[in-house]
Amino acid sequence: MHLHLVDYAIIGLYFLFVIGIGFLLKKRIKTGNDFLMSTRNIPLWITSLAFISANLGAQEVLGMAANGAKYGLYTAHFYWMGAVLAMLFLGVFMMPFYYGSKARSVPEFLKLRFDEKTRTFNALTFAVMTIFSSGISLYALAMLMQTILGWDFNVSIWLAAGIVLAYTFLGGLTSAVYNEVLQFFLIVLGIAPLVYIGFQQVGGIDGILANVDNAKLHLWKGMGSAATNPMGTDAFSLIFGLGFVLAFGYWCTDFLVVQRAMISHNLNDARRTPIIAALPKIFMPLIVIIPGILLLALNNHSAAFDLPLNVNGQKDYNMVLPIMLKNLYPSGILGVGITALIASFMSGMAGNVTAFNTVFTFDIYQTHIKKHASEKHYLYVGKATTVVGILLSIITAYVARGFNSIMDLLQLVFSFVNAPLFATFFLGMFWKKTSSNGAFWGLLSGTGAAALTYSLTTAEGKGGSIANLHTFYSGTSQAFNIASISFVVCFIVTTLISLVTKPKPENELVGLVYSLTPRQRDKNRVWYKNPVWLAVIMLLITLFFNILFY
Amino acid sequence: MIMNKFFDLRFVIGIFFLAVGILLLLYSFTNPTVMHAAVNRWCGIVFMIFALIMIALAFGKNQSDKL
Numbered sequence: 129m130h131l132h133l134v135d136y137a138i139i140g141l142y143f144l145f146v147i148g149i150g151f152l153l154k155k156r157i158k159t160g161n162d163f164l165m166s167t168r169n170i171p172l173w174i175t176s177l178a179f180i181s182a183n184l185g186a187q188e189v190l191g192m193a194a195n196g197a198k199y200g201l202y203t204a205h206f207y208w209m210g211a212v213l214a215m216l217f218l219g220v221f222m223m224p225f226y227y228g229s230k231a232r233s234v235p236e237f238l239k240l241r242f243d244e245k246t247r248t249f250n251a252l253t254f255a256v257m258t259i260f261s262s263g264i265s266l267y268a269l270a271m272l273m274q275t276i277l278g279w280d281f282n283v284s285i286w287l288a289a290g291i292v293l294a295y296t297f298l299g300g301l302t303s304a305v306y307n308e309v310l311q312f313f314l315i316v317l318g319i320a321p322l323v324y325i326g327f328q329q330v331g332g333i334d335g336i337l338a339n340v341d342n343a344k345l346h347l348w349k350g351m352g353s354a355a356t357n358p359m360g361t362d363a364f365s366l367i368f369g370l371g372f373v374l375a376f377g378y379w380c381t382d383f384l385v386v387q388r389a390m391i392s393h394n395l396n397d398a399r400r401t402p403i404i405a406a407l408p409k410i411f412m413p414l415i416v417i418i419p420g421i422l423l424l425a426l427n428n429h430s431a432a433f434d435l436p437l438n439v440n441g442q443k444d445y446n447m448v449l450p451i452m453l454k455n456l457y458p459s460g461i462l463g464v465g466i467t468a469l470i471a472s473f474m475s476g477m478a479g480n481v482t483a484f485n486t487v488f489t490f491d492i493y494q495t496h497i498k499k500h501a502s503e504k505h506y507l508y509v510g511k512a513t514t515v516v517g518i519l520l521s522i523i524t525a526y527v528a529r530g531f532n533s534i535m536d537l538l539q540l541v542f543s544f545v546n547a548p549l550f551a552t553f554f555l556g557m558f559w560k561k562t563s564s565n566g567a568f569w570g571l572l573s574g575t576g577a578a579a580l581t582y583s584l585t586t587a588e589g590k591g592g593s594i595a596n597l598h599t600f601y602s603g604t605s606q607a608f609n610i611a612s613i614s615f616v617v618c619f620i621v622t623t624l625i626s627l628v629t630k631p632k633p634e635n636e637l638v639g640l641v642y643s644l645t646p647r648q649r650d651k652n653r654v655w656y657k658n659p660v661w662l663a664v665i666m667l668l669i670t671l672f673f674n675i676l677f678y
Numbered sequence: 679m680i681m682n683k684f685f686d687l688r689f690v691i692g693i694f695f696l697a698v699g700i701l702l703l704l705y706s707f708t709n710p711t712v713m714h715a716a717v718n719r720w721c722g723i724v725f726m727i728f729a730l731i732m733i734a735l736a737f738g739k740n741q742s743d744k745l
Contacts, residue, residue: 152685309687321721460717464698
């Protein structure tokens with residue numbers, strides 16, 4: 129792929145603007161709270177778009193286009209089943225506890241509900257996860273730039289890391305959030321023309337129906353058995369593993385996304401943030417999945433859309449979007465498309481780094497190293513942590529270069545950590561007898577059960593390091609089942625230990641447990657300010673699409 | 679007050695897309711032989727319309743989301 133001056137000008141303009149936003153926000157940052165928490169002062173439309181954009185990283189944009197070609201329309205389950213329901217649940221039921229408790233982070237909420245050891249365990253695992261995730265984003269960006277543009281790997285890494293560092297260091301979380309909004313529009317407007325041109329070239333819906341295997345153009349058909357659909361998973365694993373455990377584990381407990389809602393003006397805005405974000409999420413498959421399906425159709429007529437082979441001799445589905453850009457975009461809009469990809473990588477990286485510096489500063493440094501320092505001191509710590517976070521991400525990116533399977537490993541780590549964490553939150557918020565010891569040992573057991581399941585099963589040649597007791601049809605199915613098992617183990621262990629240990633007194637649980645917290649009355653609010661009504665509307669739209677594409 | 683509007687996030691986003699839109703439009707006229715030149719032209723126009731909407735929203739609101 130060859131870029132022209134106009135393409136470089138657009139990329140350069142984007143870099144200028146993201147750093148400019150950081151620079152303009154610099155004067156706002158005076159305390160650690162300003163830098164790490166935005167002083168809970170961000171408008172609803174910004175928090176909603178940032179909420180969805182923090183998740184719109186490399187894995188989403190490249191990975192879902194890849195899944196679109198691999199699994200077809202079934203990939204939309206990752207949105208309609210695997211995201212929207214959990215986002216609505218977060219807004220309606222969980223946000224009052226997060227926001228109302230005045231906790232500054234998810235680990236801090238765990239401290240308020242349970243105890244210090246549960247908070248520290250979560251803070252440490254989360255900090256490691258965010259650095260890994262940020263480093264992988266950086267590695268993937270550099271690899272992509274090297275493969276499709278011929279840019280030097282080292283230059284790409286240091287340039288991208290330097291720009292993310294510049295705007296997060298200058299403007300902290302606010303800068304990351306504001307840039308996420310710019311990145312959201314850039315990704316949508318940069319990739320949407322690709323879908324339009326693809327549709328034109330393939331001959332519209334009729335062209336897709338004529339050129340793509342019908343088995344890939346449904347949502348639920350063949351879900352009775354893992355052997356009868358392209359995703360290689362059955363309806364139960366999909367609904368329980370993805371729709372309940374993984375989705376709720378990520379969207380309701382991962383501080384990276386929850387943080388975007390927690391910085392809203394007030395509780396009502398915080399509740400509406402994930403619900404309003406659900407609307408673009410419902411339509412996001414149009415931008416990120418359809419290009420994969422279009423490639424399948426276009427590939428029937430032209431070898432230019434052939435996917436290259438990876439090191440294992442299999443089709444490299446991650447190249448779906450770059451191949452579409454290369455073949456369908458002329459220079460000019462190509463610069464916008466490439467900038468959209470760069471924006472998605474940088475958005476993912478900045479989101480992880482800002483979540484990392486908040487959790488490290490509040491939940492590790494302030495808790496275990498220096499408790500009662502000045503606001504200015506925590507501002508310095510937050511800024512120093514940002515630099516350290518970026519440097520650790522760079523090291524991780526270089527480590528990732530030496531290991532082919534590190535991205536798969538990262539996905540597994542997510543299911544090891546997030547799935548049991550949701551069981552802990554679910555019990556903690558809705559059962560007042562859940563004890564601190566029950567939560568801690570449940571979390572440890574759930575994570576251990578996930579690791580053990582992975583070591584005793586295989587899928588697509590991965591896993592089974594101890595023995596192979598079962599082979600899954602696909603890696604996706606394996607991930608869903610590991611998540612389900614770790615959730616169930618955590619749930620059972622937490623319940624059993626809670627029954628024999630002492631819970632916190634009820635007066636300490638007001639605002640943290642559903643049955644002990646006064647309800648917020650939304651009845652008098654106009655429908656678009658009422659989180660419950662908005663959630664019902666989103667639910668109906670999701671249901672409509674599930675029926676339409678059955 | 680007017681100066682505040684220039685630091686509204688919507689104004690900043692609007693200016694970015696306006697600049698990109700103008701670049702695409704100019705490029706489509708100066709390089710009409712490039713494959714799919716019309717794509718650049720139409721995308722340039724759409725980006726500029728989007729930019730103008732964002733700028734109008736920034737100026738139309740009572741309280742700005744100042745950077």
